[in-house]
Amino acid sequence: MRRIGIIGGGQLGQMMILAGTPLGLEFGVLSPHDDDPAARLAGKHVPGSLHDEEAILRLAEWADVTTYEIEHISVEGLERAAATGARIHPDPSVLWLINDKYAQKRALEERGIPVPALSETPARYPVVQKARRGGYDGRGVAILTSPDDPGLGDDVFYEELVGVAAEFAVIVARDTAGSVLSYPPVEMHFDARLNICTRVVAPGGRDHHLLARCRQVAEEAARAIGGVGVTAVELFLTTDGDVLVNELAPRPHNSGHLSIEAHATSQFEQHLRCIAGLPMGSPELLRPAVMLNLLGGATGAPAVQAVAARLSGPGVHLHWYGKREVRPGRKMGHITLTGETREEVLRLADKIEPLTSVEAES
Amino acid sequence: MRRIGIIGGGQLGQMMILAGTPLGLEFGVLSPHDDDPAARLAGKHVPGSLHDEEAILRLAEWADVTTYEIEHISVEGLERAAATGARIHPDPSVLWLINDKYAQKRALEERGIPVPALSETPARYPVVQKARRGGYDGRGVAILTSPDDPGLGDDVFYEELVGVAAEFAVIVARDTAGSVLSYPPVEMHFDARLNICTRVVAPGGRDHHLLARCRQVAEEAARAIGGVGVTAVELFLTTDGDVLVNELAPRPHNSGHLSIEAHATSQFEQHLRCIAGLPMGSPELLRPAVMLNLLGGATGAPAVQAVAARLSGPGVHLHWYGKREVRPGRKMGHITLTGETREEVLRLADKIEPLTSVEAES
Numbered sequence: 068m069r070r071i072g073i074i075g076g077g078q079l080g081q082m083m084i085l086a087g088t089p090l091g092l093e094f095g096v097l098s099p100h101d102d103d104p105a106a107r108l109a110g111k112h113v114p115g116s117l118h119d120e121e122a123i124l125r126l127a128e129w130a131d132v133t134t135y136e137i138e139h140i141s142v143e144g145l146e147r148a149a150a151t152g153a154r155i156h157p158d159p160s161v162l163w164l165i166n167d168k169y170a171q172k173r174a175l176e177e178r179g180i181p182v183p184a185l186s187e188t189p190a191r192y193p194v195v196q197k198a199r200r201g202g203y204d205g206r207g208v209a210i211l212t213s214p215d216d217p218g219l220g221d222d223v224f225y226e227e228l229v230g231v232a233a234e235f236a237v238i239v240a241r242d243t244a245g246s247v248l249s250y251p252p253v254e255m256h257f258d259a260r261l262n263i264c265t266r267v268v269a270p271g272g273r274d275h276h277l278l279a280r281c282r283q284v285a286e287e288a289a290r291a292i293g294g295v296g297v298t299a300v301e302l303f304l305t306t307d308g309d310v311l312v313n314e315l316a317p318r319p320h321n322s323g324h325l326s327i328e329a330h331a332t333s334q335f336e337q338h339l340r341c342i343a344g345l346p347m348g349s350p351e352l353l354r355p356a357v358m359l360n361l362l363g364g365a366t367g368a369p370a371v372q373a374v375a376a377r378l379s380g381p382g383v384h385l386h387w388y389g390k391r392e393v394r395p396g397r398k399m400g401h402i403t404l405t406g407e408t409r410e411e412v413l414r415l416a417d418k419i420e421p422l423t424s425v426e427a428e429s
Numbered sequence: 430m431r432r433i434g435i436i437g438g439g440q441l442g443q444m445m446i447l448a449g450t451p452l453g454l455e456f457g458v459l460s461p462h463d464d465d466p467a468a469r470l471a472g473k474h475v476p477g478s479l480h481d482e483e484a485i486l487r488l489a490e491w492a493d494v495t496t497y498e499i500e501h502i503s504v505e506g507l508e509r510a511a512a513t514g515a516r517i518h519p520d521p522s523v524l525w526l527i528n529d530k531y532a533q534k535r536a537l538e539e540r541g542i543p544v545p546a547l548s549e550t551p552a553r554y555p556v557v558q559k560a561r562r563g564g565y566d567g568r569g570v571a572i573l574t575s576p577d578d579p580g581l582g583d584d585v586f587y588e589e590l591v592g593v594a595a596e597f598a599v600i601v602a603r604d605t606a607g608s609v610l611s612y613p614p615v616e617m618h619f620d621a622r623l624n625i626c627t628r629v630v631a632p633g634g635r636d637h638h639l640l641a642r643c644r645q646v647a648e649e650a651a652r653a654i655g656g657v658g659v660t661a662v663e664l665f666l667t668t669d670g671d672v673l674v675n676e677l678a679p680r681p682h683n684s685g686h687l688s689i690e691a692h693a694t695s696q697f698e699q700h701l702r703c704i705a706g707l708p709m710g711s712p713e714l715l716r717p718a719v720m721l722n723l724l725g726g727a728t729g730a731p732a733v734q735a736v737a738a739r740l741s742g743p744g745v746h747l748h749w750y751g752k753r754e755v756r757p758g759r760k761m762g763h764i765t766l767t768g769e770t771r772e773e774v775l776r777l778a779d780k781i782e783p784l785t786s787v788e789a790e791s
Contacts, residue, residue, distance in 0.1 A: 069733065085447055088470065091733035091749035091762075107472045108450065110464070331743065346741040371431065371453035379708040381693065387453035400453075 068154075068343045069093055072130030074117060074145075076103030078388035078398070079136035079319050079335075082327070084108045086335035092343060097126045104389045105136070120144035127153035132342050134296060136318055138166055139201065156243075156342040157294025157317045164292060165317050169199045169224040171292070172312075178291045181284060181311045183303070184227035189214070195226040208262070230306030234313070235271050236322030237285030240297045240337045242347050247290060248337075250330060250350040252281040255301070255322055258362075261396050264321050266416065267358040269329050270409065280310050288312050297338040299323060321360070321398075328384050328403045329356035355409040357416040359423050361387075361400040367427030369393035374400070377422050382406050382415060399425045430516075430705045431455055434492030436479055436507075438465030440750040440760070441498035441681050441697075444689070446470045448697035454705060459488045466751045467498070482506035489515035494704050496658060498680055500528055501563065518605075518704040519656025519679045526654060527679050531561045531586040533654070534674075540653045543646060543673045545665070546589035551576070557588040570624070592668030596675070597633050598684030599647030602659045602699045604709050609652060610699075612692060612712040614643040617663070617684055620724075623758050626683050628778065629720040631691050632771065642672050650674050659700040661685060683722070683760075690746050690765045691718035717771040719778040721785050723749075723762040729789030731755035736762070739784050744768050744777060761787045 069092060073080040076098025084094045084105060095111035096103070097119075106112045111129060115122025117137065123144030127133045132154040135145075145159040164171050172182050184190070189211065198207035199222050209219050210228065234257070238250040256266040271278060285300035292298060292315055299320030301313040323334035332340070332348025340347050361374065371387055378385050387400040404419065406412040431454060435442040438460025446456045446467060457473035458465070459481075468474045473491060477484025479499065485506030489495040494516040497507075507521040526533050534544050546552070551573065560569035561584050571581050572590065596619070600612040618628040633640060647662035654660060654677055661682030663675040685696035694702070694710025702709050723736065733749060740747050749762040766781065768774040 081450070084470075085450060088443070088447060088751070089746075089748040089762075091737050091747070091751065093469070093751070102472070107455070108446075108470050110469045340741075345737055348741065349743045351743075375453050375707055379702075379710065381711045381713075384451075385453070386451040389450070389453065389455070400451075 068131045070095065070129060070131045071339065071343065072097070072126040072133035073105060073109070073136055074123060074126065074133065074140050075136035076100070076106045077136060078104055078400075080105030081108060081388060082324075082335045082386070083136065083319065083339060086327075086333055087339040090336070090339060090343070090345065092339060095126055095129050097122050102391070107389065117141065118144075120147060124148050124151070127151070127155065132156055134318075134338070134342050135162075138162060138317070142166065157296050157298075161292055161294035161317050165315060167199050168197055168202070168314070171315060172224075172226075175288055175291055175312055178287070180287050180291060181309060183229050183311055183313075186225045189225050190227065193228050195228050196223050197226060198223055229303060229309075229311065231303050232306045233304040235281045235302040235304060235310075236267070236320070237282055237300045237302065238297050238320065238323040238326065238334050238337070238350070239285050239289035239300060240341055240347055240350070241289060241293075241295055242341045243295050243344055246347070247286055248347055248350050249282050249286050249289075250323065250326065250334070251352045252278050252285070252302075253322055253325070261362075263360065263362065263396060263398070265360055265362070266420070267322050267325055268409070268413065269325055269352055269356045277304065277310070284310050284312060288315060292317070296341045297323070297334050321401075324386065324401050325356040325358040325403045327386070328405050329354055354405050355407070355412045357404045357412045359402050359404070359416060359420055360398055361402065361423050361425050363393040363395050363397040363399055364424035365427040366394050367392070369399055370426045370428045374425055378402050378419070382412070383419065393425050393427055430493045432457065432491060432493045433701065433705065434459070434488040434495035435467060435471070435498055436485060436488065436495065436502050437498035438462070438468040439498060440466055440762075442467030443470060443750060444686075444697045444748070445498065445681065445701060448689075448695055449701040452698070452701060452705070452707065454701060457488055457491050459484050464753070469751065479503065480506075482509055486510050486513070489513070489517065494518055496680075496700070496704050497524075500524060500679070504528065519658050519660075523654055523656035523679050527677060529561050530559055530564070530676070533677060534586075534588075537650055537653055537674055540649070542649050542653060543671060545591050545673055545675075548587045551587050552589070555590050557590050558585050559588060560585055591665060591673065593665050594668045595634075595666040597643045597664045597666060597672075598629070598682065599643055599662045599664065600659050600682065600685040600688065600696050600699070600712070601647050601651035601662060602703055602709055602712070603651060603655075603657055604703045605657050605706055608709070609648055610709055610712050611644050611648050611651075612685065612688065612696070613714045614640050614647070614664075615684055615687070623724075625722065625724065625758060625760070627722055627724070628782070629684050629687055630771070630775065631687055631714055631718045639666065639672070646672050646674060650677060654679070658703045659685070659696050683763075686748065686763050687718040687720040687765045689748070690767050691716055716767050717769070717774045719766045719774045721764050721766070721778060721782055722760055723764065723785050723787050725755040725757050725759040725761055726786035727789040728756050729754070731761055732788045732790045736787055740764050740781070744774070745781065755787050755789055
């Protein structure tokens, strides 16, 4: 279980390789270009589209275990690889369920896990309309205020529009023996216009009863979906005080990036420990932290040196993904801020947040 | 200053790439094989011997700044590259001095920096005989008890045999503007038979006066040698209570590996920040730590999975270098142990040290 195949060449794969190399793992990456962020670090590159079944088979043949850093890949390719005896984690069946958001939510609902009320047609307005497939970072979600609103087209479902007081996320790790460990919940903040996560805070507040409830719901949701590796569970705290599952991702997730500095074991190391059959590490929070995404604010070659120079200093940890082009709203990197207390880190975050927009080189 | 060329494909280069990728740096490595530990992670590989001047010129032409992870390289190649206008850090002149241990020690002595008494012929016996060039990890050092002892051959010099009560090391960073920052001293322990460092402890004790003296001597020594990047300064505390410089390395060093977990900025990140013109990071010690080297105890393909499985658990951080062959005494990786107190970490180290010998796959 030394060779890890990763389908996808983005930042999640890159951070897996950075975390897994010191564990003695070696990496092959399937992605279109050998200059993709994860491919650049991998000892082996399999060129191809993430929907190319033959390329997935080639990667899985090389690897001792194959995983993925993105859901939008050929699940048929994964299944064909599994049929040849290749080890795939999480199991392809997990991805079928994850990639149909309606089926995913129904499965949770059937197990008694709290989710917003679901329907195939609008129960009443306003209502949340969601694409069953293909959405991410706020794409594939619309709020309809009346039957006349145009909406997203076919292949959609509806969720009750709940009042959201706060959003939390919990990383849940599951090993090959089925043991489950969850991380302390973090609070997520979003850019309302782009609907992209801009800030993650750990610990996620001081209401220990609420945090315990988040962890419990997240563990139940991850168990219901199954699969070996980490699952990110995004949660709503409603204005009525309920904790509802918003969405699952069967992989390391933006909400867990701060685990590199803040937790005893990062989500990337934990995912690899699970799929490689190594003992899981402690998910303990070691120190307060805030993660800020570095989003593009221009188009062109990113001004990485200027960003790296200004995002330096005590408690500031830069993670640049190495994408060759910046575009408005594109995730170009993140920073994790650490300090002695949650309040101190939040103050640092307020000071630094105006510096996080990534410009183009002049 | 985005492209970093590294001469040498070993673990120090590998850990530089792991530290520098999140800073937005990209790496080219000159080493014999593209499967060498650092080469495997680098986007660009220049195949060649470390003594191949043409290969050094090719790497330096690709890179914005070129550095090295080992001293045993062609300094002539470095100088030829510098003459073409390539940026080389530390400067080739530093390496000339470092590679002649007698000249190095003389230069320190002339500046009033405390070193063991030096001579070209034995002053009295017993005496330490050292090869002027090429020694490392205890090679190139002999203790002669009488003129009849065979010794190391020609091109040697002699040092007074001082009584050593303890050994310390200090990492000193110097940026392109000449500013200097030193790390808190660590204590080093050696295998007396192999004369290889087996254990490094941070903090290096509780005698603040002594630690301040170590830091002062190390900063003076690093300033005397010059060069941009980190310099590791190994120190003797003599039984008479003096702090003497034993040896310098113009690069990240085994004594600083625990900075990855224990310090605000690792020695690898700091070296890259210095040579790439980024602001230096804080060298503050965040928590007590012990580093144990994982030395080979057999010959063959290393049993990495067994090692990774048994060296897991709270406070245990594995760093496997990915060498294809284990040999007795070879540095195959290291672990850093962290905890709340120095005593707690030392207890953990005593428990784990018997598990650190690397066996071959059966």
